[in-house]
Amino acid sequence: MAQEFLILNMIIWTGLYLIVALSLNIEYGFGGIPNFGRALAVLMGAIAVGGIVNRILMVILGVSGQIIDASGVVKTTLNDIIVQNPAVGIGLMIFCLLMAAVLGAITGAIFILPSAKLSEDYLAITLLAISEVMFMVSYYHPDIIGGYYGVTFPNVLNFIPGEQRLMVFAGVIIFIAILVYFLVNRMLASPYGRLLKAMRENEDVVEAYGKDIMMLRIKTVAVGSGIAALAGALYSMFSVNVIATNFSRVEWTFYPILMILLGGLGNTRGVLVGVTSFVVARILLITYKFEIVETLGLPFDPVWLEYILFGFVMLVILVYRPEGIIKEKPVMTEPIKEVLKKRKIKSRSSTE
Amino acid sequence: MSVLEGAIIYSNLLVLLAVGLTMTYITTAVPNFAQGSFAVFGSYIALTLLRLYDIHPYHSIPIAFVLGGLLGVAIYVGVLRPLIARGAEVVILMIATLAVDLILLGLIGSYSDYLGVITKKSAKKFILTPYDFSIAGTSGIFFVSILTIAVILLGLYLLLFKTKFGVAMRASMENPSLAEIMGVNVETTRLASWVLSGALAAVAGVLLPFRQEIVPMTGGIIIVSIFASSIVGGLGSIFGALLGGYIVGMSESFVTFYLSKVLGPGMLVYSRVVSLIVLIITLIFAPRGITSVKWRRIKWLRNFLS
Numbered sequence: 001m002a003q004e005f006l007i008l009n010m011i012i013w014t015g016l017y018l019i020v021a022l023s024l025n026i027e028y029g030f031g032g033i034p035n036f037g038r039a040l041a042v043l044m045g046a047i048a049v050g051g052i053v054n055r056i057l058m059v060i061l062g063v064s065g066q067i068i069d070a071s072g073v074v075k076t077t078l079n080d081i082i083v084q085n086p087a088v089g090i091g092l093m094i095f096c097l098l099m100a101a102v103l104g105a106i107t108g109a110i111f112i113l114p115s116a117k118l119s120e121d122y123l124a125i126t127l128l129a130i131s132e133v134m135f136m137v138s139y140y141h142p143d144i145i146g147g148y149y150g151v152t153f154p155n156v157l158n159f160i161p162g163e164q165r166l167m168v169f170a171g172v173i174i175f176i177a178i179l180v181y182f183l184v185n186r187m188l189a190s191p192y193g194r195l196l197k198a199m200r201e202n203e204d205v206v207e208a209y210g211k212d213i214m215m216l217r218i219k220t221v222a223v224g225s226g227i228a229a230l231a232g233a234l235y236s237m238f239s240v241n242v243i244a245t246n247f248s249r250v251e252w253t254f255y256p257i258l259m260i261l262l263g264g265l266g267n268t269r270g271v272l273v274g275v276t277s278f279v280v281a282r283i284l285l286i287t288y289k290f291e292i293v294e295t296l297g298l299p300f301d302p303v304w305l306e307y308i309l310f311g312f313v314m315l316v317i318l319v320y321r322p323e324g325i326i327k328e329k330p331v332m333t334e335p336i337k338e339v340l341k342k343r344k345i346k347s348r349s350s351t352e
Numbered sequence: 353m354s355v356l357e358g359a360i361i362y363s364n365l366l367v368l369l370a371v372g373l374t375m376t377y378i379t380t381a382v383p384n385f386a387q388g389s390f391a392v393f394g395s396y397i398a399l400t401l402l403r404l405y406d407i408h409p410y411h412s413i414p415i416a417f418v419l420g421g422l423l424g425v426a427i428y429v430g431v432l433r434p435l436i437a438r439g440a441e442v443v444i445l446m447i448a449t450l451a452v453d454l455i456l457l458g459l460i461g462s463y464s465d466y467l468g469v470i471t472k473k474s475a476k477k478f479i480l481t482p483y484d485f486s487i488a489g490t491s492g493i494f495f496v497s498i499l500t501i502a503v504i505l506l507g508l509y510l511l512l513f514k515t516k517f518g519v520a521m522r523a524s525m526e527n528p529s530l531a532e533i534m535g536v537n538v539e540t541t542r543l544a545s546w547v548l549s550g551a552l553a554a555v556a557g558v559l560l561p562f563r564q565e566i567v568p569m570t571g572g573i574i575i576v577s578i579f580a581s582s583i584v585g586g587l588g589s590i591f592g593a594l595l596g597g598y599i600v601g602m603s604e605s606f607v608t609f610y611l612s613k614v615l616g617p618g619m620l621v622y623s624r625v626v627s628l629i630v631l632i633i634t635l636i637f638a639p640r641g642i643t644s645v646k647w648r649r650i651k652w653l654r655n656f657l658s
Contacts, residue, residue, distance in 0.1 A: 034443040036450075114632070117639050121383050121442045125583065126635060128385075129576045133628045136573075140621040249572065254450055261447070300465030307458030314451035318444060319434050 006287055008170045012238065013279045015173035016231045020252060021259045021271050022184045023227035028257070029265040030188060031220045032200030034124040037111065037131030039252035041225035043138060043244065044107045045100035045232020049153060050145040050242030052103070053096050057154075068142060071151040075240070078154035086159040093156040096233050097176075104229025105222040112221040116214055132249060139244040150243030153236060169238050176234065180227060185268045187223075189331055196220060197266070197331075250307070255282075258314050264324025273325050282306070355609045357494050361563050363601025364497040368504065368556035369574075370581035370593040372549030376424075377587050378525045379538075379545040381442060382432060385449040387578050388571030389456035390550055394420055394557020395566045396460055396467075399478055403471045409480050409558055410496055416554040424550020427452055428543060453571065461568040476568070480561040493562035500555060505594070508548075512590075521545070573624070577604065580627035584634045586641020595642060600627050 020042060027033045054071050057063075061077055063070045082089040111130060115123050138144045145151050157165050157172075187193060195216065198206050203213050236242045255278065263274020285292070289302035298305070317324070330336075373387045384390075394416045401407040401415065431448055440448075467475040485492040512518040521541040524531035528538050560566060577600055585596025604623040612619040638645045 028443075034446070036446070114635060118635065121381075121446065122583065122587075122635070122639065124443060124446055125383055125579050126631070129579060129628055129631060132572075132576050133624050136624055137622065250454060254454060257447055257450075298462070299469045300462035304458040304462035304465070307454050307461070309458075311451045311453075311455035311458060314454075315431055315448060318440070318448050318451070319431075319438075322438070322440070322444065 008166050010279055010283050011170040011174050014276055015177035016235055017279055018177040018275045019180050019231040020228050020256045021275050023224040024256045025260050025271050027220055027224040029260055030196040034120055036124045037127035038256055039247055039249050040131035040134050041104045041228035042232035042252045043247040044104045045229030046236045046242045047145055048100040048103040049096045049233045049236040050151045053099055067151055068146045068149050075152045075154045079158045082158040089156040089159055097230055100229040100233035101226040105226035108225025109218050109222040112217055115217055145242045150241050152241045155240050156237050173234050261317050264326040266328040270324055270326035359602050359605035361493055361497050363598045364501045365556045365560055366581050366601045367594055367597030368552045369578045370597045372552040373578055373582045374590055374593040375545045376549045379542045382445040386453035386456055387553055388575035389453050390553035391557035392460055392571040394554030395561050398558040413555055413558050416558045417551045420554020421547040421551035424546040428546035464568050479565045484562050497559050576624050577627045580631040586643040589643040592641050592643035600630055603630050
């Protein structure tokens with residue numbers, strides 16, 4: 001049972017982090033936009049579920065009062081409905097994901113506006129500051145997602161018996177992650193992906209070819225944030241309660257950056273490798289933390305060990321292997337492949 | 353503690369942190385995200401000396417200054433110099449300082465647990481106000497922070513403007529390649545800026561627990577205010593950091609105070625929102641900070657319009 005739980009946990013976290021890391025790879029890996037505020041989009045996904053969908057449900061079910069207490073009432077009422085009628089649960093899940101994507105995209109589009117005037121380093125600082133402040137506001141202010149008490153949310157898979165629920169949830173999360181993976185892969189292989197890479201390398205050239213850089217940035221961050229918000233929504237539905245402390249800068253900005261740098265910037269296969277190796281290491285560390293602390297005889301809480309370790313891993317990657325595990329390769333489009341084939345034939349015939 | 357008194361103390365500490373941040377930005381072009389944790393490092397030095405050796409926190413300022421300087425050097429030599437030597441971009445350097453911040457958080461956190469174990473008194477959360485003295489109803493930290501900032505600013509002034517080393521340092525801040533051609537060792541000035549930055553942050557860290565509660569996470573929380581101070585003043589100017597520290601410190605204290613009077617005490621937690629708003633307003637109207645604004649030109653514009 002413990003082993004099974006461990007594997008399911010790994011699948012769930014791989015799915016969630018894959019979604020976030022892919023979104024960051026679009027923005028930073030391809031577009032070169034230093035988004036140090038990724039956690040904001042994930043938090044927005046959670047707000048869409050815990051703050052907005054919860055309120056819509058309150059209106060539909062006619063529950064009044066403060067969101068913290070009312071969400072408990074909504075949860076019990078809706079849990080009973082979902083047991084009776086699975087369609088409600090599935091519908092609710094899809095609605096939550098849509099809401100999260102829309103809210104995430106809108107926030108992303110607004111969030112990147114300062115980039116019109118700022119250079120890279122100023123932009124990164126500003127994005128980090130905005131994200132950090134939103135995090136604090138949603139933690140302190142009880143009317144958004146319940147502040148430090150948090151809010152609860154109905155279990156959208158309540159119609160599935162208890163033992164199997166976790167497994168189905170893992171299945172749903174990894175399915176959505178794979179879907180996102182293929183969509184992102186497709187999108188980045190299109191001319192849009194190459195345009196992003198061009199923007200990363202030289203903005204002036206892209207501008208000279210008649211592309212609006214600002215529009216491109218807004219679109220990119222909107223798409224990226226919309227995708228990242230999905231992870232926030234899935235995580236909230238999975239843990240059936242929403243609390244701001246779950247969306248810290250370390251977990252949703254720093255770790256995703258670590259994963260894409262580990263796997264290799266600017267390629268989706270690298271992201272997959274980076275995410276899986278990170279998640280396996282982290283889950284093992286979390287699961288066996290007490291054993292680790294006992295065998296090493298450490299006089300402190302093992303959570304600190306995680307910070308030291310992953311911070312250190314990041315520095316090692318930056319210094320010794322900045323290109324990551326898998327190096328970025330040029331996009332192989334059909335015309336390029338054809339040209340290469342022709343050249344190969346030509347070079348072969350010339351050598352013969 | 354009156355609002356004005358608290359605001360001045362807080363601004364003084366912000367200035368110490370922002371001056372250090374600006375200095376390392378000018379010499380190495382890296383915005384240091386670990387500056388907040390540098391301060392918390394200083395706070396824990398003060399706590400350790402107090403609990404283990406019974407040294408009053410005010411007397412631990414020189415020790416914190418030295419240890420903070422060593423931390424600054426260690427970060428620069430151990431992490432940033434190898435990266436700069438490889439020609440890493442600014443964003444990569446920033447990610448590296450984020451990683452340093454996380455490592456420091458982990459180290460400080462585990463140390464706080466350890467200190468709690470050996471002194472049998474929790475060190476996860478502490479405040480030093482009970483150890484403060486007071487003169488005529490005004491808290492000691494008010495005088496100490498003013499004295500500290502006066503001494504440090506005077507020292508910086510003498511170092512930068514009255515010594516040969518200071519001239520070399522200013523030259524390499526303004527134009528590193530030209531300074532290098534003239535025989536200035538840019539490497540030394542970078543090293544010096546990290547020593548000073550770490551030392552000033554640690555001193556600010558010793559004084560900070562006299563005003564607010566410290567937890568290992570404090571560094572990650574105050575970093576928004578530190579960056580706001582540096583950017584409002586202009587990341588390229590040390591004088592700007594001085595100005596920015598007071599602007600951000602004062603506006604955080606006073607705006608939240610008056611908002612809480614109007615809208616209730618719940619507003620007191622939103623001081624960081626104020627610094628973010630100040631930061632954004634500055635970025636919109638003067639992206640390079642207040643010191644970069646050409647005031648004469650604006651006056652001329654006003655005359656022209658009227």
